[in-house]
Amino acid sequence: MTTNTSTGIRFAYGAMSAVILGFIVLPLVGVIWMSFFSNKILAFPPQGYTFDWYARAFAAQEFREGFIVSFETSLIAMATSLVLGVPASLALVRYNFPGREIITNILMSPMIVPGIVGGSALFVFFLEIEMLTGVQIAGTAPGLIIAHALIALPWTVRLVSTSLIGMNRSVEEAAYSLGASAMTVFFRITLPIIKPGIIAGALFSFVVSFIDLEKSIFLVGPGKTTLQIALINYLEWNLDSTIGAVATVQIVLITVLLLVTDRYAKLNRAF
Amino acid sequence: MTSQAVAIDTSPMNEQPKPRPNMTAPTLLGPATIFVVLGLLAPLALMFRNSFNRYDPRELMVSAFTLENYARFFQDEFYQEVLFRTVWISALSTLICLIAGFPLAYFLVRQASDRLKSKLLILIIVPLLIGNAVRTAAWMLILNDQGMLAAFLRMSGYTGSLGLMYSTTGVVIGLVSVLLPFMVITLHSVLESIDRNLEDAAASLGAGHLTALRRIVLPLALPGILAGTLLCFILSMNAYATPVLIGGPKFHMMAPTVYQQVSKAMNWPFGSALAFILMAVTLALTVGASSIVQRRYRRWAE
Amino acid sequence: MPEVILQDVAKHYGSSVAVENMSMHISPGELVALLGPSGCGKTTTLRMIGGFVDITSGRISVGGRDVTALPPNRRNMGFVFQNYALFPHMTVAENVAFGLEMRKLSKSDISGKVAQALARVRLSSFADRLPKQLSGGQQQRVALARALVIEPDVLLLDEPLSNLDATLRQEMKIEIRQLQQSLGLTTIFVTHDQDEAMSTADRMVLMRQGRVEQVGAPDEIYDQPASRFAAEFMGIPNLLPGRMNGPGRFELEDGTTVHLDGQKRYHGLCVLALRPESIGIGKDAPVGAFNSLPGTVEIVTYHGASLEYRVRLGTSTFLTARTAAPGLGGPDAIPIGTEVRLFWPYASGVLVPEV
Numbered sequence: 071m072t073t074n075t076s077t078g079i080r081f082a083y084g085a086m087s088a089v090i091l092g093f094i095v096l097p098l099v100g101v102i103w104m105s106f107f108s109n110k111i112l113a114f115p116p117q118g119y120t121f122d123w124y125a126r127a128f129a130a131q132e133f134r135e136g137f138i139v140s141f142e143t144s145l146i147a148m149a150t151s152l153v154l155g156v157p158a159s160l161a162l163v164r165y166n167f168p169g170r171e172i173i174t175n176i177l178m179s180p181m182i183v184p185g186i187v188g189g190s191a192l193f194v195f196f197l198e199i200e201m202l203t204g205v206q207i208a209g210t211a212p213g214l215i216i217a218h219a220l221i222a223l224p225w226t227v228r229l230v231s232t233s234l235i236g237m238n239r240s241v242e243e244a245a246y247s248l249g250a251s252a253m254t255v256f257f258r259i260t261l262p263i264i265k266p267g268i269i270a271g272a273l274f275s276f277v278v279s280f281i282d283l284e285k286s287i288f289l290v291g292p293g294k295t296t297l298q299i300a301l302i303n304y305l306e307w308n309l310d311s312t313i314g315a316v317a318t319v320q321i322v323l324i325t326v327l328l329l330v331t332d333r334y335a336k337l338n339r340a341f
Numbered sequence: 342m343t344s345q346a347v348a349i350d351t352s353p354m355n356e357q358p359k360p361r362p363n364m365t366a367p368t369l370l371g372p373a374t375i376f377v378v379l380g381l382l383a384p385l386a387l388m389f390r391n392s393f394n395r396y397d398p399r400e401l402m403v404s405a406f407t408l409e410n411y412a413r414f415f416q417d418e419f420y421q422e423v424l425f426r427t428v429w430i431s432a433l434s435t436l437i438c439l440i441a442g443f444p445l446a447y448f449l450v451r452q453a454s455d456r457l458k459s460k461l462l463i464l465i466i467v468p469l470l471i472g473n474a475v476r477t478a479a480w481m482l483i484l485n486d487q488g489m490l491a492a493f494l495r496m497s498g499y500t501g502s503l504g505l506m507y508s509t510t511g512v513v514i515g516l517v518s519v520l521l522p523f524m525v526i527t528l529h530s531v532l533e534s535i536d537r538n539l540e541d542a543a544a545s546l547g548a549g550h551l552t553a554l555r556r557i558v559l560p561l562a563l564p565g566i567l568a569g570t571l572l573c574f575i576l577s578m579n580a581y582a583t584p585v586l587i588g589g590p591k592f593h594m595m596a597p598t599v600y601q602q603v604s605k606a607m608n609w610p611f612g613s614a615l616a617f618i619l620m621a622v623t624l625a626l627t628v629g630a631s632s633i634v635q636r637r638y639r640r641w642a643e
Numbered sequence: 644m645p646e647v648i649l650q651d652v653a654k655h656y657g658s659s660v661a662v663e664n665m666s667m668h669i670s671p672g673e674l675v676a677l678l679g680p681s682g683c684g685k686t687t688t689l690r691m692i693g694g695f696v697d698i699t700s701g702r703i704s705v706g707g708r709d710v711t712a713l714p715p716n717r718r719n720m721g722f723v724f725q726n727y728a729l730f731p732h733m734t735v736a737e738n739v740a741f742g743l744e745m746r747k748l749s750k751s752d753i754s755g756k757v758a759q760a761l762a763r764v765r766l767s768s769f770a771d772r773l774p775k776q777l778s779g780g781q782q783q784r785v786a787l788a789r790a791l792v793i794e795p796d797v798l799l800l801d802e803p804l805s806n807l808d809a810t811l812r813q814e815m816k817i818e819i820r821q822l823q824q825s826l827g828l829t830t831i832f833v834t835h836d837q838d839e840a841m842s843t844a845d846r847m848v849l850m851r852q853g854r855v856e857q858v859g860a861p862d863e864i865y866d867q868p869a870s871r872f873a874a875e876f877m878g879i880p881n882l883l884p885g886r887m888n889g890p891g892r893f894e895l896e897d898g899t900t901v902h903l904d905g906q907k908r909y910h911g912l913c914v915l916a917l918r919p920e921s922i923g924i925g926k927d928a929p930v931g932a933f934n935s936l937p938g939t940v941e942i943v944t945y946h947g948a949s950l951e952y953r954v955r956l957g958t959s960t961f962l963t964a965r966t967a968a969p970g971l972g973g974p975d976a977i978p979i980g981t982e983v984r985l986f987w988p989y990a991s992g993v994l995v996p997e998v
Contacts, residue, residue: 097518
């Protein structure tokens with residue numbers, strides 16, 4: 071605590087912060103609230119409260135399917151990003167070789183290139199492959215998974231690398247000096263110590279993949295539409311509490327996932 | 342993380358572990374690198390090449406080497422207006438984020454207790470990862486003429502129509518709320534690296550709070566302010582959901598236009614050219630801004 | 644216990660030299676301190692012995708066995724790291740058991756040895772704690788127990804006391820020394836603290852910029868520093884530059900001549916090192932004092948058992964004299980500003996080269 075700030079200044083910061091935080095958080099609270107309104111046409115004040123919108127959201131094929139597609143895609147994307155990302159992080163942190171910087175930048179590039187640009191490039195790329203070989207990728211599950219694994223990979227690499235860098239190397243040396251082989255050191259010392267980083271990386275990857283909009287929008291197809299795309303398609307024509315119900319489900323799911331992630335690695339370190 | 346006493350050995354005599362020249366690193370890195378190269382860099386390269394091709398309504402794309410797609414952008418006022426609108430809306434949203442983000446970040450670092458801070462940080466980060474579709478939907482439910490905001494205004498006696506949906510103001514509100522957490526987190530980490538004793542020292546030498554902010558905190562926080570500003574600006578330049586949903590079909594910004602050309606009009610050459618113009622303008626503006634800021638404040642920042 | 648021999652060991656990183664032609668013979672059961680300022684190569688040397696740094700040239704052997712090419716996991720050395728490097732995800736007992744597991748001992752042997760090792764460092768009741776639940780001193784003792792339980796040929800300690808506060812450091816110093824002596828362990832430890840080295844080691848190796856500056860028992864190095872660097876590092880504050888101008892006569896820079904043991908000969912510029920406790924201070928020098936210089940008391944500092952006077956001679960020369968505290972048989976304290984005389988016997992100064 072600083073001692074030199076007067077009560078007035080402290081109050082001013084507190085008040086401003088409350089307003090700004092409200093601006094960030096209240097819309098989401100509002101959505102959750104509105105998802106329970108019993109009004110047929112969305113209006114204020116609520117005439118009463120109901121769970122009907124959740125039933126309607128669940129009954130709507132686009133949302134049910136969208137949720138399943140999103141969940142499956144994100145899960146596979148997460149697994150892919152772990153399989154590719156954990157070894158890559160290990161190499162980036164532990165080895166010094168020419169071109170390390172370049173490889174790091176390459177692996178981080180999906181985070182830097184704007185989603186719409188990367189998405190349209192991938193879309194055209196897939197269609198050109200299709201024209202050449204007849205194999206359809208855009209609009210299929212593999213196409214979506216490739217796009218989502220690309221989104222997830224840099225986050226996995228970043229979180230796993232951070233935990234590897236934060237790991238005390240002399241712990242491994244201690245294990246060596248006590249007679250452990252390289253394999254033993256990796257599986258009994260390194261892996262357990264970076265496990266929180268791997269779990270956080272996995273959960274985080276899942277979330278960033280789940281919420282992706284800009285890349286997916288090019289690659290969805292009939293029966294292969296993610297929840298985010300289903301949402302914006304619906305929003306173009308409708309604005310009712312069904313949206314609130316779907317949004318609430320997503321808010322709850324992601325909040326839970328992130329709270330779990332935060333237990334393994336502080337969320338603000340991911341940025 | 343737990344409180345592992347992590348004392349990274351900084352002794353200059355300490356070498357990296359000693360992997361003898363072998364295939365370990367390439368084997369570990371190869372798959373991930375190839376994946377990104379094939380999934381992002383090759384498509385980008387291809388897209389760059391495509392931007393010089395010619396669009397043909399029947400064959401989609403004819404291989405060529407022409408600048409006509411770029412020329413079309415510079416000849417058609419509509420697209421220039423789209424770019425111009427994208428730039429100024431991004432600049433405005435970023436500025437608002439900066440002004441609104443600083444007090445919150447400062448509060449987190451200097452005034453909130455550790456417990457409160459970690460709770461608030463989660464409260465700021467979670468919305469960031471709720472997804473733009475949901476966050477924009479939330480604003481639509483609030484901003485539309487029958488929405489929450491209008492209802493509250495009616496209760497306080499305001500009877501006019503709100504008219505925020507499909508307006509520039511609405512888009513800016515949506516963008517700011519999407520981007521603000523990025524700004525707060527970036528500012529938070531740079532402010533945290535500034536020793537709070539410096540402000541106390543300034544105060545002990547007679548500086549008021551605002552003077553201490555301006556003369557001490559601001560120059561030291563400049564790298565973070567710049568980073569946060571650029572991040573918000575870049576994200577805003579490429580925003581998709583907010584302009585499409587809050588702006589509506591008649592509100593045009595760059596990212597939706599790229600999508601429109603590539604995916605709907607199937608004019609890949611022009612869409613590709615638009616995408617590269619967007620990236621080039623973003624890059625030029627961010628590099629330009631950061632070099633001006635750095636030159637201007639070098640004497641402080643050093 | 645085996646002896647440790649280093650023969651012309653060197654470590655180069657590209658063109659920069661970390662350690663150059665280091666040769667050392669450490670006798671069985673001896674405790675040797677590698678001492679020097681940061682960057683002098685002491686830690687690199689220790690890590691080379693431990694096998695964590697490949698050596699560029701030379702040979703290291705332990706008990707006649709050449710270990711130069713052996714990886715650390717086959718050297719059978721106990722290594723205690725500066726930050727202890729306890730496995731954070733294992734309990735104290737698991738940490739200590741790890742090395743025994745690697746040696747494929749039976750479960751019952753392991754638990755017996757672990758219990759014994761923990762008892763030796765008085766941590767039996769902490770067996771099931773995690774390292775982060777322990778204090779710094781306790782973590783240090785776990786690290787020691789873990790290194791000792793494998794019955795290593797050599798014990799290596801890297802700045803083992805640097806992360807502890809002053810009281811604990813004192814305790815641990817004694818504890819390490821006792822353990823080392825009762826087990827008769829050949830031990831090498833690295834420190835930048837000359838006090839720590841002097842009070843613990845049988846022999847000290849003073850290093851500077853990758854080379855050995857001086858080797859000897861603590862009192863040898865303190866009494867007979869081989870260079871200005873050694874004298875400074877051993878904490879001798881009085882270093883007076885000058886030159887010999889005749890047998891037993893040393894002329895200071897300001898022209899004053901002081902008297903020395905006649906056998907000491909150096910040509911050219913050199914430095915007279917005077918230990919503060921060998922300098923007497925008083926209103927008058929005793930009759931027949933060989934060296935006596937006038938000065939003014941500038942600063943008096945109390946060090947518990949002793950008093951230290953910083954005395955100005957002339958314009959820019961200062962000497963530090965130390966006396967026992969008044970309560971402990973020393974003379975009464977002399978106030979600041981007093982005109983005094985400093986005196987010392989001719990044999991107490993050491994001439995060292997000016998490098």
